[in-house]
Amino acid sequence: MSSVKSVVELSEVIKTFHRGDEAVSVLKGVSLSISHGESVAVVGPSGSGKSTLLNIIGTLDHPSSGSVTIDGEQVHEMNELALADFRNQRLGFIFQSHHLLPQCTVLENVLVPTLASRDPRVLESAAERAPALLKRVGLDHRMGHRPSQLSGGECQRVAVVRALINQPKLLLADEPTGALDSQSADGLSELLLELNREDGVTLIVVTHSIALAKQMGRTLELSDGALPAPLRA
Ligand SMILES: Nc1ncnc2c1ncn2[C@@H]1O[C@H](COP(=O)(O)OP(=O)(O)OP(=O)(O)O)[C@@H](O)[C@H]1O
Numbered sequence: 001m002s003s004v005k006s007v008v009e010l011s012e013v014i015k016t017f018h019r020g021d022e023a024v025s026v027l028k029g030v031s032l033s034i035s036h037g038e039s040v041a042v043v044g045p046s047g048s049g050k051s052t053l054l055n056i057i058g059t060l061d062h063p064s065s066g067s068v069t070i071d072g073e074q075v076h077e078m079n080e081l082a083l084a085d086f087r088n089q090r091l092g093f094i095f096q097s098h099h100l101l102p103q104c105t106v107l108e109n110v111l112v113p114t115l116a117s118r119d120p121r122v123l124e125s126a127a128e129r130a131p132a133l134l135k136r137v138g139l140d141h142r143m144g145h146r147p148s149q150l151s152g153g154e155c156q157r158v159a160v161v162r163a164l165i166n167q168p169k170l171l172l173a174d175e176p177t178g179a180l181d182s183q184s185a186d187g188l189s190e191l192l193l194e195l196n197r198e199d200g201v202t203l204i205v206v207t208h209s210i211a212l213a214k215q216m217g218r219t220l221e222l223s224d225g226a227l228p229a230p231l232r233a
Pocket residue numbers: 017018019024026044045046047048049050051052053
């Protein structure tokens with residue numbers, strides 16, 4: 001299953017949570033391969049393990065067993081410090097709630113992921129890129145505003161720019177439109193799809209939206225902790 005073009009390779013990933021004496025088996029042997037530039041929807045009923053899978057791909061959680069290779073790195077073997085660097089440099093995250101810092105401006109929020117870099121040139125080039133990215137999502141005129149002055153959809157677009165600021169190889173989104181009204185949700189979906197189409201950003205989106213899933217290149221359906229045959233290849 002190994003391929004140099006893969007940005008995500010999971011092999012026989014098992015995830016079991018332990019609650020007291022009880023073991024909850026969530027992922028029961030998930031193998032998948034996602035190539036650079038793909039757009040993939042992850043669907044399935046509530047509790048089927050979509051967020052767990054996305055968190056494992058995003059190195060925010062560890063598999064109980066199995067291997068996880070992201071952008072060529074065997075992340076299941078890396079320590080927490082190396083993982084934090086890896087996440088920061090190569091992955092972008094968008095969640096259902098934007099998690100913007102309320103006391104910071106839009107521009108400052110967008111630059112937060114660059115602050116961990118020890119290289120001042122990284123911050124410098126990000127500071128140059130940020131206004132252009134904000135312009136692209138139609139928010140360049142709101143750079144000095146705080147999140148409380150923005151709508152939910154606007155905040156989520158800021159979160160997209162924040163996820164892109166370090167030019168990640170892989171963009172991971174967990175129900176990014178879940179908290180938005182339908183018009184804002186459509187706008188955000190269109191933005192994500194455009195980033196995939198025009199910039200070649202590899203995109204994995206957990207979504208309950210059938211309309212969004214249909215627009216993605218491929219849909220993975222989690223069922224009983226596994227990925228049966230693809231819905232659409
Ligand atoms: N840290 C944890 N400890 C124990 N159980 C957990 C933990 N995280 C998730 N689970 C359990 O794992 C199962 C899958 O959860 P997960 O959040 O991945 O589902 P989901 O498909 O994202 O659901 P939703 O659509 O509601 O967001 C659930 O039964 C959940 O209770």
